[in-house]
Amino acid sequence: MNVTLRQLSYFIALAEAGHFGRAAARAHVSQPALSLQIKEFEAQLGVTLVERLPREIRLTRAGHEVLARARRILAEVDDLAQAIRWREGLSGRLHLGVIPTVAPYLLPAALTRIRARDLTLELRVREAQTEPLLESLRAGQLDAALVALPVPGDGVVVDALFEDRFVLAGSARRLQAWAADVERLRPTALEADQLLLLEEGHCLADQALEVCGLSGRGQVDLGASSLSTLAGLVSEGFGLTLLPELALRLETAASDQLSLMRFAAPEPSRRLALVRRASSTDDGWMADLAALFREAAEPLLAEARRICP
Structure with missing residues (x-):
């Protein structure tokens, strides 16, 4: 044969x-x-x-x-x-996948740092939900993917990057009304009919349901495809949503009517990570890439805590 x-x-x-x-x-x-x-x-x-x-x-x-x-x-x-391309760390060609609730917020700063490190690097980025990214990673179509933990399945190596906390977002009137009825600001106090979520398949939607202790979506399920859509809706008084800190600078700049509120400690959050195939060769390129993502995230998270103390 x-x-x-x-x-x-x-x-x-x-x-x-x-x-x-x-x-x-x-x-x-x-x-x-x-x-x-x-x-x-x-x-x-x-x-x-x-x-x-x-x-x-x-x-x-x-x-x-x-x-x-x-x-x-x-x-x-x-x-x-x-293994041949990366004999000297992060160089040659990189095919990277990023989930949509991270890409528009972190990629601009991260890609600037990646290109500044090596202008000869051939970089291709794919934005998609977690499941198709992991399928492409395991099939060899991607070298690494930036996703939220936990990562389902095996055969991958995970490098945890940083914690991204959730805040409650809505119009000022809705947040004030909601907070007045709640003794302590807990996500479990939210009801399904109050909460607007991303369409099914987004890990952030599943995480929002989990931290709020909800078993399913409310009667009004818009299935928004982006956080920007959700932020625009809730800023006009149409429900509430959870926004990750990474998104706060961009989404608050887009709407001066968007109000934010912190939950009581321990604040709900997600953990973002960089993953690669366990079978792929790593001579230091993944650690280099993870460090660049952490560096890019630091000012965004610091700004989020200034915007919503």
Whole structure:
């Protein structure tokens, strides 16, 4: 058997695209060339990997098994290339993933520091929710991801970065009314119908429900896609929400009607971390990257505590 890396990459493209034409476009080859490689791949393995339907393809049971192994193999190959690229720490090429509730607030300052450290670094950033970022990380498409703890699954190395506390955000009238009825400002005093959350899939929404001791969302569930949307809504008196300290400088600058209130100690918070594959080589680049993120976060967190003492 003489399976090639090209066949593995073409098969992964086909499985993800679900169509020969789209897979060929993604792989930058002609459709006949991709189809021939898939047929040869199946012949070498002695199994049918895809069901060829009129408008799409479906993976066979063997196809699903081969897909999982193909992704692991290509991730290992990428790790081999990475070991060569990073012989001198954080240099060469970096593919980084960041969750959306961190990216707009921390990335501008962090990327400035990263580029200042090495102008030759080839940097690519993907913003997505935690689950797709971890899938891409394990598949070798990302070198590292900045996410909130805990990180589900295994096969990754975690470097905890810093604590990001939550504050209560809303209009001045709503916050005053809410606080007047609460003896101590506890997140568990919030009711589901008062709380506006990000759409499902965002870890911040799950964390908000957890710290507030809520089992589900309220009757009005807007499913906002960004913290900026939530901040704009609650500043106009439409409910309350939790904002992380990282977001305070940007969101308060965007709306002079947004009011904030600290919870009583111990304040609810999230812990942000940098993760990489356990199989990837680390000659110091991850520690360098983590240090740059911590350095970028320090003034943002200090400013948050000035804005909302």
